[in-house]
Amino acid sequence: MGFKTFIQGWPVYRQLTGTDPLGRGAAAQSARSAELAPRTETADGMARSVCPYCAVGCGQRVFHSDGKVTQIEGDPDSPISRGRLCPKGSASKSLVTSPLRQTKVRYRRPYATEWEDLDLDVALDMIADRILAARAETWEDVDDEGRPLNRTLGISSLGGATLDNEENYLIKKLFTAMGALQIENQARI
């Protein structure tokens, strides 16, 4: 860096020689300030999404860089929300990046007083075994009059209103095929 460059970047020099003799505006702008750009402009990409809270269905723009969400804000194109979000929708970035989010499988053994770790594949396998055992134990083939029942009342499930249609579809399809009738979600609550 030559002296000239240096001196021109120096606020007092700019103040004395420029348009801002009191050094309150143009001369006082720091290098950082001069280079500021909104992180939405420098993001790797933007996904068009929908708010996960209530059912109004406000449009969201999800900006991300290096595999991390850097900003979520309203989608001005949406005819539903016109770019606006409520406090919950506005907090969506904090929701998905919250330090309280669980990212590891947790397992509580019967009668245990603490959680322990468990491998995801092992957990999936254990759950499958338990489903099969519960089915075998509680399966009802036919009713008293010999009419088909094809079901287990030993398995229950609750939830779905926060999930995608595609997910609910697979859940209902799989549970129906395994005879698990007792499926419910927030629509009843």
Next chain:
Amino acid sequence: MAEAHPVGFQWVMEAKKRGAKVFHVDPRFTRTSALADTYLPIRAGTDIALLGGVVRYILENELDFREYVLAYTNAANIVSEQFVDTEDLDGLFSGYNPDTGSYDHASWQYEGQEDNAKIRGTGKERDSASGLEHESHGEPVPAQAPRDETLQHPRCVYQILKRHFSRYTPEMVARVCGIPEEKFLELARAWTENSGRERTGALVYSVGWTQHSVGVQYIRTGSIIQTLLGNMGRPGGGILALRGHASIQGSTDIPTLFNLLPGYLPMPHHADHPTFDEWVDSIRHPGQKGFWGNSRAFAASLLKAYWGDAATPENDFCYGYMPRMTGDHGTYQQVLNMIDGRVKGYFLLGQNPAVGSAHGRAQRLGMANLDWLVVRDLFMIESATFWKNSPEVATGEIVPEECRTEVFFLPAASHVEKEGTFTQTQRLLQWREKAVDPPGDARSELWFFYHLGRVLREKLAASTERRDRALLDLAWDYPTHGPHAEPSAEAVLKEINGYEVATGRPLNAFGEARDDGSTAIGCWIYSGVYADGVNQAARRRSRHEQDWVAAEWGWAWPANRRTLYNRASADPDGRPWSERKKYVWWDADAGEWTGYDVPDFEKTKPPSYRPPEGASGPAALAGDDPFVMQGDGKAWLYAPSGVLDGPLPTHYEPAESPMRNPLYGQQANPTRKIYEHPINRMNPSPPEPHSQVFPYVFTVSRLTEHHTAGGMSRTVSRLAELQPEMFVEVSPELAGEVGLAHLGWAHLISGRAVIEARVLVTDRLTPLRVDGRIIHQVWLPYHFGTEGLVTGDSANDLFGITLDPNVLIQESKVGTCDIRPGRRPTGPPLLDLVGDYQRRAAMTADRKVPMVTTDAAGGDDAAGSTDEQSPAAHQDGEPHA
């Protein structure tokens, strides 16, 4: 609405800017009230009395939109001579059976149709929430009924309606609801003056209306008003349900519900639907009008989507694999079964019943008595930690070392970490693009259930058990991608949309559905979301680049229609009712329906069309029958069947009320679902003694700053800091009566639980003068629990379990309690305090809640009871659960 759906409220503000008047009815003054033109405080649980008052006001002053009412509703239909109204039976309709707590609908039918084979006792329907099926599909009524177009026949619907609500006067509204007469009249005047040819009025509601033992009838009363005023199927009109979860509409359309299959097809019942044909006929009602006539194709296509190649016309598309209902398998019955040890395993998928469901203690004790529990969530929620961190651990009811429930907590992917569609509150599907990968072990439900199915099928591959065939024959081959083998959500959406089996070509509309196995459709009402092989839900043409209907933003079911029944926006001849309110109309030159929206009518059926003799299904709909999903093409002011607790709405007191019903001897809904279980003790209400032990009315709802059970807000500091503590709002008058100080502590006691909260004394709450008494109401947010950044007692712990008979929704917007200053006891003394209240209120474990509180039930032939029994005998009868 400003409180729970602030962004939706921008449209109310927009209307207000253009001169609209906003009325807000709520037990407490909220952020919505602050912006409303008129606020009406109301006693929680009395909206039918208020709305019934409006119906009466319309009819007495003949303010209905007569042309609309005559042409498009059943106002002129003549009802059976056997029908007896609640006015004559002290709050019961004819056909009540006290043994089953349900009605025989025969006497409710139109004249000459009492013997309709479809009409029968409705005890079974009550158990299986079959009212919910009718969210979209027609009820069994014949296409034609005797009518009197002059509306003078004493048994025509119009006159019956008039008599039924004749006592719902402004004085009665004041007496029941605590709303002063002048204020009621202001509402009634504004509503009627802003409806008709030139103007329309909208009605917006949320779970403040639905979560009652008469929830469905609340909505029915709103529908009657909107139909009488001609506000249905027209722009700026309608009844708008503001739902509370991102895809709660979707989870009803593609139901994770026990009694429904996708597209509101009913889950088969073991006795009613032993065969495929009987199942299908129960949906389509042969001989009836309307689009349910095609349901054989929808049903066959669903089974084809489920069982693929294995499903053939010869084997009834594997209908034999379907599990069958035998009764009530709803979530509250499940929880009681858990307590009784009958359920082995439980999945919780983004839901937190320990906080969010009524009777939190029952929820937690149920979970503590399972073999295993799988919780899939973003955060560590109360329902995952009940074994170490619940109120019952403090009281010693759950001892971790003695609790056998094995718990798997599996982290879930968030909405930005997966792609898929949400269906929002107005039936609009919007596709979300994925932004980033989920962290660590977090996975989508799509991943979890696809791979769970894969593992189950692998484990069963060698099985010869008959019960495993349904799993092994399941069409379960979705393409996957990425390092975790994530299934393709688009592939699933294509299956939901439906395709031609031979070619795989996506269907363009449900009209292409076939009953011969040549089409597979996962959810027929969503057919068209992948029309032309394009993901229509992903469309995002800017609002600046299209008209106000914005048909190219997302995709609405059915057929991308934004307003249902919009044929009603034109007069019987197909002309707009007015230039100002034109929306969809008949273009005679082009020979088709046209307008701003996709017409909800057969495109080229002219207004003059009259069906030939003997027609059924869509062909039976006349050119001026706009309500195309109804069995007669009409909007129903009176429901001859389909609504289990009465053809007309009637004011009943909430299951827990400090008041005797001022209108009828019948206190509460005589068909409500009661669960008599030692854990579920309901506070006594008049005419039972001891109701004064719980003298105050409480209601709960949401705060803007939090979301439901708090799992997505108490865990986020930005939100948690805005409402950091559990509180109770009380009026200064109640604070004075009980001795509560602003920001001090209070505890509230019901027959189930004690909870504590900080006190906000506020002018936003008011005592009400009701039937000569002063009634105090308190309000609580229900967002708090033991986990997260901010914690507090759960308001839903106070509620017992009583359900609406139509859809099995719980009464969790009103209950009775006592309130006392100071903090609650901790540990075992807390149980002593509840026990003391139970003792004082005589709430013994074996107490029966009286269902019928009028003598009109038994002995009166007009009631049409098949099995007469005195109310007293009934009170000692079997539990109804």
Next chain:
Amino acid sequence: MPDANSLYGPLDPAPDAGWVDAPPRMGFFTDTSVCIGCKACEVACKEWNDVPDSGFDLLGMSYDNTGALTANSWRHVAFIEQPRPAGHRTPPFAGDPTGPATSPASAAVGAVTAPDTGTNPGLPPGQPEAAARMAAGPEFLGMPGTAPPGRGTGVESRTDFRWLMMSDVCKHCTHAACLDVCPTGSLFRTEFGTVVVQEDICNGCGYCISACPYGVIDQRKGDGRAWKCTLCYDRIGAGMTPACAQACPTESIQYGPLDELRERAATRVAALHERGVPEARLYGHDPTDGVGGDGAFFLLLDEPEVYGLPPDPVVTTRDLPKMWKRAGLAALAMAAAAVAAFAGGSS
């Protein structure tokens, strides 16, 4: 137009601060008559600007649990419950069996619940009497006694009620004392006429804090630096809307060229007056007021004090120019010496 570099009176601040060809002055117009108190502005601001939490305390000031503008809250929604009529509305509790109002008493209790916001001076404890007066509005009939709420005497039953909500923010004064006293040049006037703390310059001296006539700017403990609303300098530089205004569901917060906003505000006030809301008035819009007008101004439905705003703010550096001359000379001498030292060192 007064002289250039004036510290008082109307002027266009960006050109005054040396910005050649400055864009139009940008600002906020906050119309409290349509505010629904949802606090989306508070959250959207924190999300964009990465502002830390300000504590988890129930304040009892109606639904306000933020308390005030601090280094950790750059937007603050005030809630005021008042037993006063709200324009054309039917009295909410007419005909109900009510007693006297409690809102003054509740406000008085809430006023002394100042939490530790992690900032300095943060949230000073309020004065109960003043809070009660504000909650009751002009009809305040004296401090409620110590009796439990609801047991007051001598006041008629409440029928009227209104709930005022207002999203407060830095005013971005035309004459910004915070900027004028900043010794490091951290606080500066942007080309949009807004006032911004530059976090890479601020040394935490805290002079600006006592200079602000609105009590807006505040120091973050542990960090030491001063923080406040930047009017999203980075966003508006790229032609975007500040985060709070972008989120606001009801357009209570409007962003745009100040001239346009002032016109819009005048029209809105006139419309409200026509609709029978005579209490609607503007605050901070007048270029001749004590701070030369605010870059962020408001439509209020009551006296400014009710919202916790000073009724007649005056720039605290009004008399500074006289003093500045001497300081300027001294600075010049020091700068010259520094340049000489540098030039000498590099040769």
